[in-house]
Amino acid sequence: DAEITQSPRHKITETGRQVTLACHQTWNHNNMFWYRQDLGHGLRLIHYSYGVQDTNKGEVSDGYSVSRSNTEDLPLTLESAASSQTSVYFCASSGVQRTDTQYFGPGTRLTVL
Amino acid sequence: AQKITQTQPGMFVQEKEAVTLDCTYDTSDPSYGLFWYKQPSSGEMIFLIYQGSYDQQNATEGRYSLNFQKARKSANLVISASQLGDSAMYFCAMREGVGGTDKLIFGTGTRLQVFP
Numbered sequence: 001d002a003e004i005t006q007s008p009r010h011k012i013t014e015t016g017r018q019v020t021l022a023c024h025q026t027w028n029h030n031n032m033f034w035y036r037q038d039l040g041h042g043l044r045l046i047h048y049s050y051g052v053q054d055t056n057k058g059e060v061s062d063g064y065s066v067s068r069s070n071t072e073d074l075p076l077t078l079e080s081a082a083s084s085q086t087s088v089y090f091c092a093s094s095g096v097q098r099t100d101t102q103y104f105g106p107g108t109r110l111t112v113l
Numbered sequence: 114a115q116k117i118t119q120t121q122p123g124m125f126v127q128e129k130e131a132v133t134l135d136c137t138y139d140t141s142d143p144s145y146g147l148f149w150y151k152q153p154s155s156g157e158m159i160f161l162i163y164q165g166s167y168d169q170q171n172a173t174e175g176r177y178s179l180n181f182q183k184a185r186k187s188a189n190l191v192i193s194a195s196q197l198g199d200s201a202m203y204f205c206a207m208r209e210g211v212g213g214t215d216k217l218i219f220g221t222g223t224r225l226q227v228f229p
Contacts, residue, residue: 035219040221041221042219042220045218048216104150
Protein backbone atom coordinates (compact mmCIF):
# COMPACT_ATOMS: atom_id res chain seq x y z
CA ASP A 1 0.00 0.00 0.00
CA ALA A 2 1.12 3.54 -0.73
CA GLU A 3 2.13 5.55 2.27
CA ILE A 4 3.92 8.62 3.54
CA THR A 5 6.59 8.25 6.20
CA GLN A 6 8.53 10.68 8.35
CA SER A 7 11.74 10.28 10.26
CA PRO A 8 12.71 10.66 12.94
CA ARG A 9 9.44 10.46 14.87
CA HIS A 10 10.97 12.25 17.84
CA LYS A 11 13.98 14.54 17.94
CA ILE A 12 15.61 16.60 20.66
CA THR A 13 18.23 19.10 19.60
CA GLU A 14 19.99 22.19 20.89
CA THR A 15 19.58 25.79 19.89
CA GLY A 16 21.72 26.69 16.89
CA ARG A 17 22.08 23.20 15.45
CA GLN A 18 21.03 22.30 11.95
CA VAL A 19 18.27 19.70 11.83
CA THR A 20 16.79 17.84 8.88
CA LEU A 21 13.44 16.09 9.00
CA ALA A 22 12.80 13.48 6.33
CA CYS A 23 9.58 12.89 4.42
CA HIS A 24 9.11 10.05 1.93
CA GLN A 25 5.95 9.19 0.00
CA THR A 26 5.16 6.26 -2.26
CA TRP A 27 1.91 7.70 -3.67
CA ASN A 28 3.81 9.14 -6.65
CA HIS A 29 2.21 12.48 -5.83
CA ASN A 30 3.56 15.63 -7.41
CA ASN A 31 2.52 17.87 -4.53
CA MET A 32 4.20 17.77 -1.14
CA PHE A 33 3.75 20.00 1.88
CA TRP A 34 5.29 20.67 5.28
CA TYR A 35 3.17 21.94 8.17
CA ARG A 36 3.82 22.68 11.79
CA GLN A 37 1.21 22.18 14.48
CA ASP A 38 1.13 24.27 17.61
CA LEU A 39 -1.53 24.54 20.26
CA GLY A 40 -4.08 27.18 19.36
CA HIS A 41 -2.84 27.57 15.79
CA GLY A 42 -3.96 24.43 14.04
CA LEU A 43 -1.66 23.47 11.17
CA ARG A 44 0.36 26.16 9.45
CA LEU A 45 2.08 25.74 6.11
CA ILE A 46 5.87 26.02 6.10
CA HIS A 47 6.93 25.09 2.56
CA TYR A 48 5.44 23.22 -0.35
CA SER A 49 6.48 21.75 -3.68
CA TYR A 50 4.53 21.06 -6.85
CA GLY A 51 7.19 18.85 -8.39
CA VAL A 52 10.87 18.09 -8.74
CA GLN A 53 13.03 21.19 -8.42
CA ASP A 54 10.02 23.28 -7.39
CA THR A 55 9.76 24.77 -3.89
CA ASN A 56 7.61 27.55 -2.46
CA LYS A 57 7.37 29.41 0.83
CA GLY A 58 4.34 29.04 3.00
CA GLU A 59 2.89 31.08 5.82
CA VAL A 60 5.69 30.42 8.35
CA SER A 61 8.80 29.74 6.27
CA ASP A 62 11.40 31.82 8.15
CA GLY A 63 14.20 29.61 9.45
CA TYR A 64 13.25 26.63 7.28
CA SER A 65 14.26 25.36 3.86
CA VAL A 66 13.33 22.47 1.59
CA SER A 67 14.68 20.92 -1.58
CA ARG A 68 13.01 18.50 -4.01
CA SER A 69 15.41 16.36 -6.00
CA ASN A 70 12.97 13.53 -6.72
CA THR A 71 9.24 12.85 -6.59
CA GLU A 72 9.30 10.80 -3.39
CA ASP A 73 11.20 13.00 -0.93
CA LEU A 74 10.88 16.49 0.53
CA PRO A 75 13.31 16.96 3.43
CA LEU A 76 12.77 19.94 5.73
CA THR A 77 15.86 21.65 7.13
CA LEU A 78 16.01 23.96 10.11
CA GLU A 79 19.14 25.98 9.39
CA SER A 80 19.78 27.04 12.99
CA ALA A 81 17.23 25.59 15.36
CA ALA A 82 15.47 27.97 17.75
CA SER A 83 13.26 27.22 20.75
CA SER A 84 10.34 28.76 18.86
CA GLN A 85 10.64 25.89 16.40
CA THR A 86 9.68 23.33 19.03
CA SER A 87 6.60 21.84 17.46
CA VAL A 88 5.06 18.84 15.76
CA TYR A 89 5.86 18.72 12.06
CA PHE A 90 3.67 17.04 9.49
CA CYS A 91 4.48 16.20 5.92
CA ALA A 92 1.66 15.71 3.42
CA SER A 93 1.24 14.88 -0.24
CA SER A 94 -1.55 15.09 -2.78
CA GLY A 95 -2.36 14.55 -6.41
CA VAL A 96 -3.23 17.33 -8.84
CA GLN A 97 -6.98 16.92 -9.17
CA ARG A 98 -9.32 19.38 -7.45
CA THR A 99 -10.86 16.64 -5.39
CA ASP A 100 -7.55 15.13 -4.31
CA THR A 101 -7.10 15.17 -0.59
CA GLN A 102 -3.82 15.61 1.20
CA TYR A 103 -2.49 12.50 2.91
CA PHE A 104 -0.44 13.10 6.00
CA GLY A 105 2.56 11.41 7.49
CA PRO A 106 2.60 10.39 11.17
CA GLY A 107 4.39 13.56 12.29
CA THR A 108 7.73 14.39 13.91
CA ARG A 109 7.85 15.84 17.38
CA LEU A 110 10.82 18.22 17.56
CA THR A 111 12.07 19.75 20.79
CA VAL A 112 14.70 22.49 20.67
CA LEU A 113 16.42 23.08 24.02
CA ALA B 114 -9.42 37.86 8.50
CA GLN B 115 -9.52 34.20 9.37
CA LYS B 116 -10.07 32.05 6.32
CA ILE B 117 -11.36 29.11 8.35
CA THR B 118 -13.09 29.56 11.69
CA GLN B 119 -13.96 26.84 14.14
CA THR B 120 -15.66 28.53 17.06
CA GLN B 121 -16.02 25.48 19.32
CA PRO B 122 -12.77 24.71 21.12
CA GLY B 123 -14.41 21.71 22.75
CA MET B 124 -17.59 19.67 22.46
CA PHE B 125 -19.09 16.85 24.50
CA VAL B 126 -21.53 14.26 23.20
CA GLN B 127 -23.00 11.12 24.63
CA GLU B 128 -22.35 7.85 22.90
CA LYS B 129 -24.88 7.03 20.14
CA GLU B 130 -25.99 10.65 19.86
CA ALA B 131 -25.34 12.88 16.85
CA VAL B 132 -23.05 15.91 17.06
CA THR B 133 -22.37 18.86 14.79
CA LEU B 134 -18.98 20.53 14.59
CA ASP B 135 -19.08 24.03 13.17
CA CYS B 136 -16.89 25.46 10.46
CA THR B 137 -17.22 28.74 8.60
CA TYR B 138 -14.96 29.89 5.82
CA ASP B 139 -14.11 33.02 3.94
CA THR B 140 -13.14 33.13 0.29
CA SER B 141 -13.88 35.14 -2.82
CA ASP B 142 -12.78 32.32 -5.09
CA PRO B 143 -15.80 30.60 -6.71
CA SER B 144 -13.92 27.31 -6.87
CA TYR B 145 -12.82 25.80 -3.59
CA GLY B 146 -12.86 22.59 -1.63
CA LEU B 147 -13.61 21.94 2.00
CA PHE B 148 -12.10 19.08 4.00
CA TRP B 149 -12.48 17.63 7.45
CA TYR B 150 -9.69 15.75 9.21
CA LYS B 151 -9.67 13.82 12.46
CA GLN B 152 -6.66 13.77 14.76
CA PRO B 153 -6.89 11.17 17.53
CA SER B 154 -4.61 11.26 20.56
CA SER B 155 -2.07 9.17 18.66
CA GLY B 156 -1.43 12.23 16.52
CA GLU B 157 -2.00 11.18 12.95
CA MET B 158 -4.21 13.24 10.62
CA ILE B 159 -7.00 11.19 9.11
CA PHE B 160 -9.01 12.47 6.15
CA LEU B 161 -12.76 12.18 6.73
CA ILE B 162 -14.76 13.96 4.06
CA TYR B 163 -14.56 16.39 1.15
CA GLN B 164 -17.04 18.92 -0.28
CA GLY B 165 -16.46 20.82 -3.51
CA SER B 166 -17.92 24.29 -3.98
CA TYR B 167 -19.80 23.17 -7.10
CA ASP B 168 -21.12 19.95 -5.62
CA GLN B 169 -24.90 19.98 -5.63
CA GLN B 170 -25.35 17.52 -2.81
CA ASN B 171 -23.93 17.41 0.68
CA ALA B 172 -21.07 14.95 1.00
CA THR B 173 -21.53 11.82 3.08
CA GLU B 174 -19.06 9.14 4.16
CA GLY B 175 -20.54 6.52 6.42
CA ARG B 176 -21.43 8.18 9.74
CA TYR B 177 -19.95 11.49 8.58
CA SER B 178 -21.88 14.06 6.61
CA LEU B 179 -21.11 17.61 5.69
CA ASN B 180 -23.85 20.21 6.06
CA PHE B 181 -22.77 22.59 3.31
CA GLN B 182 -24.53 25.96 3.28
CA LYS B 183 -22.85 27.96 0.57
CA ALA B 184 -24.67 31.23 1.11
CA ARG B 185 -23.73 31.18 4.78
CA LYS B 186 -20.21 29.98 3.99
CA SER B 187 -20.50 27.15 6.46
CA ALA B 188 -19.41 23.54 6.20
CA ASN B 189 -20.39 21.82 9.40
CA LEU B 190 -19.43 18.23 10.08
CA VAL B 191 -22.19 15.99 11.39
CA ILE B 192 -21.24 12.75 13.10
CA SER B 193 -24.17 10.42 13.61
CA ALA B 194 -24.35 7.70 16.26
CA SER B 195 -21.19 8.84 18.07
CA GLN B 196 -18.77 6.22 19.28
CA LEU B 197 -16.14 6.40 21.99
CA GLY B 198 -13.50 6.15 19.26
CA ASP B 199 -14.73 9.42 17.80
CA SER B 200 -13.07 11.29 20.66
CA ALA B 201 -10.40 13.36 18.91
CA MET B 202 -9.50 16.76 17.52
CA TYR B 203 -11.33 17.67 14.33
CA PHE B 204 -9.97 20.14 11.81
CA CYS B 205 -11.78 21.89 9.03
CA ALA B 206 -9.67 22.98 6.05
CA MET B 207 -10.17 24.80 2.78
CA ARG B 208 -8.38 24.68 -0.51
CA GLU B 209 -8.89 27.62 -2.85
CA GLY B 210 -8.48 27.45 -6.59
CA VAL B 211 -9.16 24.98 -9.32
CA GLY B 212 -6.29 22.55 -9.13
CA GLY B 213 -5.09 20.21 -6.47
CA THR B 214 -1.89 22.20 -6.33
CA ASP B 215 -3.41 24.77 -4.05
CA LYS B 216 -2.55 24.52 -0.41
CA LEU B 217 -4.84 23.80 2.51
CA ILE B 218 -5.74 26.38 5.11
CA PHE B 219 -6.71 24.88 8.47
CA GLY B 220 -8.91 26.02 11.29
CA THR B 221 -7.76 25.79 14.89
CA GLY B 222 -9.74 22.64 15.55
CA THR B 223 -12.48 21.36 17.85
CA ARG B 224 -11.82 18.75 20.51
CA LEU B 225 -14.67 16.26 20.67
CA GLN B 226 -15.15 14.06 23.68
CA VAL B 227 -17.64 11.21 23.57
CA PHE B 228 -18.80 9.90 26.93
CA PRO B 229 -20.65 6.65 27.70
